Amino acid sequence: MSANETQPSSNFIRHIVAKDLSENKHNGKVATRFPPEPNGYLHIGHAKSICLNFGIALENNGTCNLRFDDTNPEKESIEYMQSIERDVTWLGFQWHELRHASDYFEELYGYAVDLIKADKAYVDSLSAEEIREYRGTLTEPGKASPDRDRSIADNLALFTAMRKGEFADGQYVLRAKIDMASPNINMRDPALYRIRRVHHQRTGDQWCIYPMYDYTHCISDALEGITHSLCTLEFEDHRPLYDWVLDQLDIPCHPQQIEFSRLQLEYTIVSKRKLNQLVTEKHVSGWDDPRMPTIAGLRRAGYTPAAIRDFCERIGVTKKDAWIEMSVLENCIREDLNEHAPRAMAVLQPLRVVIENYPADKVEHLHLSNHPQHPEMGERTVVFDKVILIEQDDFAENPPSGYKRLIPGAEVRLRGSYVIRCNDIIKDASGAITELRCSYDPETLGKNPEGRKVKGVIHWVSEQHSLPAELRLYDRLFCRPTPDTEANFLDAINPDSLTTVTDCRVEASLANAAPESCYQFERIAYFCLDAKDSRKDHLVFNRTVTLRDTWTA
């Protein structure tokens, strides 16, 4: 845990687990799991679930499995599985065992046969649409399918034939026999198995019937000896079914399902389906586009695992739905980087400055500390010589009042270097400023000048001893707080979510920057070296977050 990481605060799930442990409820064990469906990349909402599940296990000397809930092969892929493993690992968690719902296909089939034998499941020939019609509504009970009273022997024969591939997709389903009049519609004989001839990324063409989520999930939990099955609130109404399935079967373990509220984060989207749409319609460059709220996107933007874990701890875990402000997430990374990111200098829009009284053949190697508050982070060397570059807007020919940077005839301090005075302005034919002629005071290196005060400090790089760089200034992907609630979330896309500045100059020490390493470019923002597009001869930095919140008024 890093210095600024929030200490765990309690929440209702931590309370339940502590109480269960004190009562020796699950033989004194805690076993959780994180069960993503591999149909997309993980997003910040998943991080909440990951931190909760792995966190509860870690805190209680328990275990947490990573389980792929891979029962929908049409939408799933190995690429997604690999990305999920990578992201969970990167977040700093280690699973006890890696499992797949598909590991249990044979057991699941066996349990379905048990249900049929106990007259708790039947094969139904109603079409999907008829099943919907028969199901009833919140105010009206459902009605029984004509197949509900099929004999056990016939059900067994039909279910066997379903598995053997003797029927067309959709011709039959296996349904639980529960209660068509239940006030909970999930209990009105839900489907357990459907016929789908799709290639599965792990089991190939071995199966043409696939188990449904609700049936699969509780049995997978039980087979893994999960004690606390933590899920989001939309599954609250499914809990009776979760319990019903396990109650019918001869399985020694009965995990306890506990629901918590989903993370809803302003100015973004946390739905894999919509994130997938952003990717396939090319509104972003991919799942790991730095504007994406995916773990891979946040990582590429420069977020650290510690900042994401800190965020998950700060937002807490409750049963109440609430929107979390984007600034909460941004503050977590800002605080982390303020504490841990080395400082460096970059000039986004260079203006050439010639130091007239500095010898043309002289070069000074200045030692600048990497972090003003952390001397243990060491120093780097920055070259000062006759021609330097400063930010165009750090000079004003006609300064507005209160302007504290460079102006004609006055002085400013160069960060970590000398005080310079502007003597002359050189312009081109159109009147644009192309160069400044300045002089430096050799007595001002690390010292205040005698008898006068210099207020402003600006950043700079040597023209010759700096490197070209491309800076990608990312901003929020959406310009309105709740795109998910709009008729078309794409309408809320921020047209200015990326500004690319191609002719920046950065200090030469950054030639050795490692991919994904973050810096505070002084007076500008936090940036990280892009792990994908950056090359030694073409450095690319992504803006992680601005120095201060620019969105909250």
Ligand code: ATP
């Ligand atoms: P999506 O709608 O984005 O596909 P999902 O819930 O279908 O989300 P899963 O892969 O099934 O995604 O999720 C794995 C786990 O992560 C589940 O336990 C789920 O409840 C949890 N999870 C998903 N989204 C969130 C969220 N926004 N906040 C908290 N937990 C989440």
Ligand code: MG
């Ligand atoms: Mg899902």
